[in-house]
Amino acid sequence: MRVHDLPTPALVIDAAALEANLATMAAARPGAGLRPHVKAHKCTALAAEQRRAGHHAFTCATPREMIGMVDAGLGEDLLLANEVLDLARLSALAARQEHARITVAVDSEATIDAAARAGIGEVLIDVMVGLRRCGCAPEDAGRLADRARSAGMDVRGVMGYEGHLMMVADPAEKQRRVDECVERLLSAHALVGGDVVSSGGTGTYQQHHRVTEVQAGSYLLMDTQYATLGLPFRHALRVWATVISASTEWAVCDAGLKTMGMDHGLPSLPGADVLFCSDEHTTLASRADSGADTARATLPAVGEKIGLLPAHVDPTMAMHERVHIVDDDDVIDTYSIDLRGW
């Protein structure tokens, strides 16, 4: 099939950009130095490509991602980097420990007790290193590790996530602030013990020198938010759309709010201005600086196909049932986005 024949809206991944992103990250953080975060794509076929690039351990955000990874044969070393209290889901996960290595993040007595009751064998202590989200205070990590061990679980180490620093632009400031977070994490690790010190993401993977692994995910597909950082990754993901209507001043395509994550703003189209998105539409105008004679001189006509760049990859992927891998104009594969939901 040719990419122009795809029903739209559709997600397409450029095979060459994907390959380049895999290689660039595998060179920077080979093998176990990266624990790719599958929340960024929710797709076991893409995780399998990361496995082929040398990364055998993965990070997940939901029990369904964990179970889907086990069932896809990618359960060599899975970390649920999130707090879960749901006994039924934790038990379903624990039941797969015969076939997979399952580690669950905990940050409170309640989450430790839930993991223990469900029969989870291994945990990491989740430490709050600066982002106002999950994680215990560093000084409380040792007490929680003791409680987990008393409940019969192995404690593999610590994790943190400096998500508030991903978009810091100045390299020196970013390094200084990441180092502060790592200090907090290492102070917790001194209380906890274990082999694992896990942290970071695509926005900070270059600043991490003292952790055992980085949890980056967005590097694989990239989005316009991370692109502002000048990272060595290419845009691999586009939302493929058809122009379905046009006036003398704008063009409208069939991809909108239900097709793209909007939390980081509008998608982009090279050469055009994106005016706004509706549920099933995006309205485009010629770039204000294009120098064109008429407002829509450089815009595509009705029936033409375009590839929008989403502002945020993760929620965008979660909105689609499948993603197509393309090599120039050829659709060479179609992957199910099979880890959606909870």
Added chain:
Amino acid sequence: MRVHDLPTPALVIDAAALEANLATMAAARPGAGLRPHVKAHKCTALAAEQRRAGHHAFTCATPREMIGMVDAGLGEDLLLANEVLDLARLSALAARQEHARITVAVDSEATIDAAARAGIGEVLIDVMVGLRRCGCAPEDAGRLADRARSAGMDVRGVMGYEGHLMMVADPAEKQRRVDECVERLLSAHALVGGDVVSSGGTGTYQQHHRVTEVQAGSYLLMDTQYATLGLPFRHALRVWATVISASTEWAVCDAGLKTMGMDHGLPSLPGADVLFCSDEHTTLASRADSGADTARATLPAVGEKIGLLPAHVDPTMAMHERVHIVDDDDVIDTYSIDLRGW
């Protein structure tokens, strides 16, 4: 099942609020005066409730919504209020005309030709009345209607959508500007003919006195965006979530960017400040004006359940596989959100 036992995140609809919203709209625009827009909920079971409230005709935004409505036995009079060029999907729709009444919006020669080639029997001329999106110029509507009739299709009339006016707060200004849009639509109708003059939405249904039908959808479930307008509808939809982590200053629940449409901003929680959303989390603080002694004095504890109000219903519904109907603490039904995708 009790609502507190639902796995989270989950969508829940308050049965009494749903019933009240159905009754309020059915009183204001009974029967054929409303053509409910199913894009707001993507759920045939909710459409069936609107049918029971007296509305037999429906508006859809995608071919999949149309086909799903036919297959659910709700195809008495379906309007695809969107431009589609995809011959395969239009043909699949046309194949259902034996069992359903199918009308498709067109606004260009290309969309008319696609509908004709697919064997679609009835169209509406979509007219641009002010929103920079789909629709032909009013003065071009007659020419397009002639072309559609020449291609063998019936032209049922016109539709427009003044989406840019939904959030105008001043009633007099809103009435004046809606009237301007209706004038444009009626000028097109004079050139087109037919029985149908279709327009409007939840934000403007009270301003429409000269159209034959209004395409409102959000009234059924409501969101915090529309709630700012003081409309007589109640919040029926909540995102049910579990508090999974808490610090001395904030609480974190397990619903985030993949759970709620973010195009109109953060969700709300009565009594709390929503600080930010991440992929799978929302971080909450005590309200700045709560007068509480400590930052999190009024926040829920780990393990407690909360109901977030989404800012925009439509994309929120599209992110979930199902929605639960609740009567106080009891889950009395679970509906599949079966019209997702394209």
